[in-house]
Amino acid sequence: MTETRLDAVKLDGSGPVYDQIRRAIRDLVVSGEWPPGTGVPPEHALMEQLGASRMTVHRALVQLAREGLIVRRRRSGTVVATPPASHAMLDILSIPEEVRQLGQTYAFAVLSREDGRPSPEVAERFGLRRSDKVAHLVVLHRADGTPHVLEERVIHAAGVPGLGEEDFGETPPGDWLLRHSQWSQAEHAISAVGAGEEEAGLLDIAVGEPCLLVERRTWSQTEPVTAVRLLYPGSRHRFIGRFGPYGQV
Incomplete structure (x- = not known):
């Protein structure tokens, strides 16, 4: 110890x-x-x-x-305490690990980052107060050079020490948060949406093509940590979970 x-x-x-x-x-x-x-x-x-x-x-x-x-x-x-291990489709997933499990080479790029109070559009999208101080990031993850998932994330500065000094040059935001923050509650939703023009261009798919939208929020007790929207091209992905009478197996 x-x-x-x-x-x-x-x-x-x-x-x-x-x-x-x-x-x-x-x-x-x-x-x-x-x-x-x-x-x-x-x-x-x-x-x-x-x-x-x-x-x-x-x-x-x-x-x-x-x-x-x-x-x-x-x-x-x-x-x-040791954070609980992550596994199965509703857990907090590492996208690099997700890609590696497919036997593919992972890469990512931070397309944009804005620190400070959110714009009205971002505040509405993520249910934020205009007074919240956040880092708003857009990240494109690739697998073998092909767009794998488009990530849009807000991180609450008050709940994540060291956020201002991190440039996410080596580690994507999701994995960095898994190492540098603790969460006690999570909310998770999956829905089907059509790709917008900008999203389609980044994911290299047709406008309106079906996508899987994974939305997640995490809190440390009552304090928000992060909220993220992960947009997966529907034709390239499916989520699988195996369940028994007492939960996942």
């Missing part, structure tokens, strides 16, 4: 102390500074370091455990 530096937990002075402690530890986890398996300082050490009561520290750690960010063990102490 990796040990942590206690002085890494810093309060920001905003709001109740228990929530400052929760946010401080959450940010260390979602930024990757405290990776899965890292030991979280015990309550008495946090109390002494932060000048907080035992009840305040305990409340912060209980909330972090409810969010799935830490695991509390009576004998071995508290550690940063």
Whole structure:
């Protein structure tokens, strides 16, 4: 088990102390500074370091455990939780891994990126407030040189530390988020749509050709992390899931 530096937990002075402690530890986890398996300082050490009561520290750690960010063990102490593995069609998928499983070569290009408050059109499309600060990206993923999926994504800056410094030159946004953020809830929808003119040009298909639209939103507790629209050419893709009486098999 990796040990942590206690002085890494810093309060920001905003709001109740228990929530400052929760946010401080959450940010260390979602930024990757405290990776899965890292030991979280015990309550008495946090109390002494932060000048907080035992009840305040305990409340912060209980909330972090409810969010799935830490695991509390009576004998071995508290550690940063390991995110659940992803598999099957309704999980959080890695597009590079998706392409590699097809035996094809993966490549991607960030076609555009805008940081700041969303435009009215983007706000409406993703259900955002105009006051939200987000990174809005359009990314084209390729498999063996052929357009595989067109991705449009917004990432909430407040919930993802390090977003402003990342240029996504080496890693696509979805995979970067899997490594640098934690999510506790997801909403997922699949629908059939016809390709618009711009989308058809990017995907190298005919205007109006049937596509599979995968829409997903994720939250860390009640705080939004990201929302994404993935447009797959229908003639090149199908999603398969195998289920038993108790779920996926």
